[in-house]
Each structure stands twice: as structure tokens, then as C-alpha cells.
Amino acid sequence: MEVVDSDPNQAPGENRPKRKVKLIMLRYKTNYNLVLKESNEKYPNSINKLIGEYIRITPISEDQHREITAPFKMNGEEFYAILPPSKRPYKVVLKGLPASTDIDEIKNDLANQGVAVSKVAQLTQRKSKFPLPMFLLEVRKNVPDSRDILDVSNCCYMSITWDSFRRRPGATQCYNCNYFHHSSQYCDIKTRCLKCAQEHRTSDCPIKERTENPECINCKTKGHMANSKQCPKYPKTNPKKGDPIQNNTTQNKPNANQTQNTPKPVTTNNSYANVAKIGHQRSARKTESEQTTKRSEPDSTTKTQNPSSCSEIILAIRDFKNFFSNHPEHLSLGKALRNATSEEEKVDIFYEAMASISNLPT
Numbered sequence: 347m348e349v350v351d352s353d354p355n356q357a358p359g360e361n362r363p364k365r366k367v368k369l370i371m372l373r374y375k376t377n378y379n380l381v382l383k384e385s386n387e388k389y390p391n392s393i394n395k396l397i398g399e400y401i402r403i404t405p406i407s408e409d410q411h412r413e414i415t416a417p418f419k420m421n422g423e424e425f426y427a428i429l430p431p432s433k434r435p436y437k438v439v440l441k442g443l444p445a446s447t448d449i450d451e452i453k454n455d456l457a458n459q460g461v462a463v464s465k466v467a468q469l470t471q472r473k474s475k476f477p478l479p480m481f482l483l484e485v486r487k488n489v490p491d492s493r494d495i496l497d498v499s500n501c502c503y504m505s506i507t508w509d510s511f512r513r514r515p516g517a518t519q520c521y522n523c524n525y526f527h528h529s530s531q532y533c534d535i536k537t538r539c540l541k542c543a544q545e546h547r548t549s550d551c552p553i554k555e556r557t558e559n560p561e562c563i564n565c566k567t568k569g570h571m572a573n574s575k576q577c578p579k580y581p582k583t584n585p586k587k588g589d590p591i592q593n594n595t596t597q598n599k600p601n602a603n604q605t606q607n608t609p610k611p612v613t614t615n616n617s618y619a620n621v622a623k624i625g626h627q628r629s630a631r632k633t634e635s636e637q638t639t640k641r642s643e644p645d646s647t648t649k650t651q652n653p654s655s656c657s658e659i660i661l662a663i664r665d666f667k668n669f670f671s672n673h674p675e676h677l678s679l680g681k682a683l684r685n686a687t688s689e690e691e692k693v694d695i696f697y698e699a700m701a702s703i704s705n706l707p708t
């Protein structure tokens with residue numbers, strides 16, 4: 347019988363008092379009892395439970411967490427940590443700055459305004475990796491005297507707006523080990539390359555081209571990679587209650603030092619009309635490698651699949667119709683798009699055309 351990975355981030359039960367300490371998810375090995383024996387002798391009050399292919403250890407304090415994991419690290423045991431909800435960062439999307447804005451400048455500017463910002467990453471188009479004029483921010487919660495990020499209305503001398511962050515659908519996959527339900531930040535599992543199973547990150551793999559008949563590192567069968575939904579080991583997760591995909595205003599609520607100004611969700615960011623606006627910035631900035639490879643990061647391409655964006659598409663088509671009637675010289679774009687052999691090529695042709703149009707003297 348296939349054991350379906352349950353999502354360990356859900357556990358322990360929601361009704362219990364709020365967990366304050368990081369959980370340890372120890373990857374199951376046949377000698378697990380020896381490993382647990384040692385830690386249990388020292389810390390008999392921690393709770394160990396088998397969850398799928400992991401043993402979930404619940405320490406009673408942060409100190410105990412450190413004491414349990416120190417020998418694990420020394421002995422090369424494979425585990426990852428799950429942060430308690432109060433320690434998970436608040437995520438929000440910043441809009442209103444050009445796509446070429448330096449992420450460090452954003453970070454410094456917000457830090458100077460008293461925001462406890464811990465990370466800034468630029469959102470990109472999924473396929474083309476084209477940098478969008480949107481930035482995902484992570485803010486530490488419960489930082490004394492920090493300013494509510496949603497009260498900030500200026501950054502880098504520009505007026506800005508905030509939008510809810512929607513996670514990409516599907517399971518979170520660690521881009522260090524390529525197992526699921528955690529991110530590489532808290533991962534102490536051996537690095538495994540998706541393409542060749544060697545101990546390096548997929549982005550550092552010497553194999554740059556697409557593998558014809560890849561072998562999956564998670565289920566060991568041929569024909570797909572471990573990040574494919576075809577894989578029998580790919581978790582079949584149901585959307586969580588309050589999942590931002592379903593209801594993007596509940597989960598992203600700020601707490602404690604954040605106010606209730608829940609921003610509206612990011613929608614239809616990659617409509618052609620919007621894309622056209624940023625087309626001329628294409629060569630201005632290369633995407634951070636982290637953002638192009640981290641699968642647990644968002645990308646805004648998912649939004650076009652939302653049926654509610656149909657009206658946006660219709661509006662965009664109307665804009666284009668008007669544009670081409672005013673500039674018939676650009677109709678060759680349509681032909682080039684029809685001749686393109688892949689979606690990626692189409693996107694490239696489109697951006698190039700937009701870049702050349704926006705550089706025209708007006």
C-alpha cells in the first residue's frame with residue numbers, strides 16, 4: 347500500500363494550545379530506534395511520532411530543540427525543522443516600483459522606516475523568468491517597536507501599494523533535498539539534484555539541457571522528475587482551510603503589531619496589458635538565481651488560470667486591437683507569434699516586440 351504523505355505542517359492538532367517551539371522532522375531510517383534511544387535518554391519528555399517517512403519530534407523548549415538537533419547534525423542525520431506559526435514570517439506583495447529596482451534598496455528603505463523586513467524577492471513570470479514589477483516581502487512578526495508594513499505608503503521615493511501573497515498551488519518542495527512540505531531554509535537533509543541525483547542543487551547541475559527520459563529521485567522510476575505531479579510520491583494535498591489560493595484574505599492576515607488592513611489579492615498581474623507596460627525593462631535586470639529556482643516561491647503566472655481574469659483578457663485584447671489599428675506596422679508580431687514553436691518562444695517574441703515598440707520615439 348502506498349503511504350500518502352500527510353502534510354506535517356498541519357500537525358500537531360489545531361485544537362491544542364498554540365505550539366511555540368520548532369518541530370523536528372527526522373527522516374526515517376531503519377536504525378531509527380538507536381537514534382531515538384540516545385535522544386530519549388536525555389530528553390524523555392519529547393514526543394516522537396511516525397508521520398509518513400519522518401519521525402516528528404516535538405521538543406518542549408527551544409533549548410531542547412537545539413540539544414536534540416546538535417548530535418543529529420554531528421552524525422549526519424537527515425531532518426528538517428518546522429517553525430511554529432508565531433515565528434513564520436508575514437508575506438505581502440509590494441507593487442508600484444519599477445521591475446529594475448534593487449531588492450537591497452527596498453529592504454534598506456523599509457528597514458529605515460522601521461519595518462522588520464527579513465527578505466525581499468522579486469516575482470517573475472514562471473516560464474520566461476521575466477522579472478515583474480512586484481516584490482515579495484517577508485516581515486518578522488511580533489517584533490517590538492516595529493512598524494506595521496501595511497502603514498507604509500512610500501518606498502524608494504515612490505508611492506506603493508500592498509497586495510496579498512498567494513502561494514503557488516501544489517505542495518511546497520524543498521529545493522535543497524527535493525522532498526516535500528518544507529523549504530530549504532530549515533533543511534538538514536542531504537542535497538539532491540533533480541536531474542542527476544548527485545549532491546548539488548539542481549541549479550548547479552552541470553547538465554544544462556533537458557533530460558530526455560529522466561529518472562525520478564523520489565520514486566526511482568523513469569519518465570519524469572521528482573518535481574512532476576506525475577510522480578506517485580508527489581503529495582496529493584487538498585487545499586487547506588483558509589488557503590490563500592481559495593481565500594486569499596484569511597491566511598495572510600498580519601498579527602500582533604500588524605493592523606487589519608488586509609491588502610487585496612494580487613490578481614492578473616501578467617495580463618498582456620500589464621506585461622506590455624514592463625516590456626521595455628526586460629534587459630534591465632537579471633532575475634536572482636534564487637527566485638528562478640526556488641519552487642516554494644510564488645510566481646504570478648498562475649493567475650491567468652483564474653477564470654475571473656477572463657474579463658481582463660478581453661480588455662487586453664481590445665487594447666491590442668486599438669493599438670494595432672493605430673500601428674499596423676507592428677502586425678508582423680502576430681505572424682511571428684503564430685510561427686513560434688513553444689510558449690516560451692512566444693513570450694520572448696512578445697517581449698522583444700514590446701521592448702522595441704517602447705523604445706520608439708513618440
Ligand SMILES: [Zn+2]
Nearest residue numbers: 520522523533
Ligand atoms: Zn529539504
Ligand SMILES: [Zn+2]
Nearest residue numbers: 539541542551
Ligand atoms: Zn545534477
Ligand SMILES: [Zn+2]
Nearest residue numbers: 562565577578
Ligand atoms: Zn517520481
